[in-house]
Amino acid sequence: MRIAMLSDFHLGYERFREDAYRQAKEALETAAASADVLLIPGDIFDNRHPTPDVLAEAINLFRDLSRRTWKAHVVSFAGEGRSYTSIPIIAIPGTHERRAEGVEDPVDLLGLAGLLVDATNASVVVEKDGEKIAVRGLGGIADDRFREIVARENPKPVEGMFNVLFFHQSVYELLPFDKNFIRTDELPKGFDLYVNGHIHGKVEAKAHGKPFLISGSTVLTQLKAGEQEPKGFFIYDTAVGGYTFNRIRSRRFVFLKLKIDGREPGQIEGEIERLVRENCSDDKPILRIEISGKLKAGYKNLQIETQEIVRRFSDNAIVEIGRDGVEVAGGSQSQGGDGIALSDGASIKDYGLGVFAERLRENGYSLDRNPGELFDILSSEGSKEKAVKHAMGLLLGQ
Numbered sequence: 001m002r003i004a005m006l007s008d009f010h011l012g013y014e015r016f017r018e019d020a021y022r023q024a025k026e027a028l029e030t031a032a033a034s035a036d037v038l039l040i041p042g043d044i045f046d047n048r049h050p051t052p053d054v055l056a057e058a059i060n061l062f063r064d065l066s067r068r069t070w071k072a073h074v075v076s077f078a079g080e081g082r083s084y085t086s087i088p089i090i091a092i093p094g095t096h097e098r099r100a101e102g103v104e105d106p107v108d109l110l111g112l113a114g115l116l117v118d119a120t121n122a123s124v125v126v127e128k129d130g131e132k133i134a135v136r137g138l139g140g141i142a143d144d145r146f147r148e149i150v151a152r153e154n155p156k157p158v159e160g161m162f163n164v165l166f167f168h169q170s171v172y173e174l175l176p177f178d179k180n181f182i183r184t185d186e187l188p189k190g191f192d193l194y195v196n197g198h199i200h201g202k203v204e205a206k207a208h209g210k211p212f213l214i215s216g217s218t219v220l221t222q223l224k225a226g227e228q229e230p231k232g233f234f235i236y237d238t239a240v241g242g243y244t245f246n247r248i249r250s251r252r253f254v255f256l257k258l259k260i261d262g263r264e265p266g267q268i269e270g271e272i273e274r275l276v277r278e279n280c281s282d283d284k285p286i287l288r289i290e291i292s293g294k295l296k297a298g299y300k301n302l303q304i305e306t307q308e309i310v311r312r313f314s315d316n317a318i319v320e321i322g323r324d325g326v327e328v329a330g331g332s333q334s335q336g337g338d339g340i341a342l343s344d345g346a347s348i349k350d351y352g353l354g355v356f357a358e359r360l361r362e363n364g365y366s367l368d369r370n371p372g373e374l375f376d377i378l379s380s381e382g383s384k385e386k387a388v389k390h391a392m393g394l395l396l397g398q
């Protein structure tokens with residue numbers, strides 16, 4: 001059976017909204033044309049409260065897919081998620097869709113509509129011509145709870161089938177900034193394939209000696225140097241025991257570094273213009289120009305008129321200029337810190353959760369209510385007042 005892994009579409013991502021839709025569509029259609037099963041490990045949506053327009057985009061994508069003729073079918077489902085279709089499109093919510101436990105997230109809605117199978121904490125068996133694969137989903141879990149859930153649920157492979165473990169988490173080896181993140185050797189053993197989302201760059205690694213694959217996002221989100229490689233998705237073929245990476249047409253991204261040592265703003269403007277002119281083209285790439293180095297002595301800050309350049313080339317490039325690395329005599333404006341380069345904005349939330357949990361520990365917090373759960377409630381409810389009331393209710397047992 002051919003298993004496609006497509007991740008992190010971020011439908012509704014404001015900055016590149018059309019790219020997000022078009023590239024997700026291309027990935028889904030290409031994958032559906034050559035794979036038997038589609039696995040989507042989270043972040044279909046960019047926001048846990050997508051607008052009706054964004055929901056419509058998702059419905060359009062998945063409705064068209066569900067009308068295709070599929071040779072493989074979901075033949076059994078057990079667990080928490082939603083399964084109202086036998087079409088082998090299986091998804092879990094990611095960090096961007098995560099809401100408090102027991103509250104509907106947008107992936108739940110697609111599951112309820114029968115457009116895909118929501119495998120949140122569930123086991124799904126897919127069959128094609130007598131061959132069966134078992135997909136064990138673990139979705140929408142705060143990083144500090146992942147260990148706890150894995151210990152509680154003890155996900156096990158099913159005998160006689162090809163087994164996939166399917167999740168959306170930060171992994172310490174790839175994002176080593178929080179000791180709460182799961183390590184690959186802590187993942188449940190015995191699975192033939194480990195499929196993760198969340199990280200927006202492509203990752204090919206191993207867990208317990210088996211492939212541990214992250215396809216990366218289908219849309220650009222962070223504009224870091226590591227995002228210049230082509231976007232796409234993996235297909236694992238159980239008949240071959242191997243996988244391929246399938247590129248999609250995605251907007252080109254060029255990351256450019258501009259060292260300004262000793263130059264004055266006027267010269268720097270000229271340099272920026274030269275870089276944009278050299279790299280712009282009809283396919284309208286995204287150009288990020290990262291400026292670093294010391295400004296000519298006597299200049300207190302880098303005051304340049306970049307809007308004019310951005311506007312002039314707007315048909316042939318999307319230009320973004322980063323100036324955090326600019327230093328001035330007697331001080332630095334530099335922020336540095338690319339520690340979370342490979343992940344997406346949601347990692348900021350994970351980082352915040354780490355700080356929150358740390359503060360609770362420092363203050364002697366000892367209730368059995370998990371800090372991750374409290375954090376989710378406090379950060380996901382629409383109204384602050386309601387969230388605080390809900391959290392206090394849980395804490396005080398009301």
Ligand SMILES: [Mn+2]
Nearest residue numbers: 008043198344
């Ligand atoms: Mn993501």
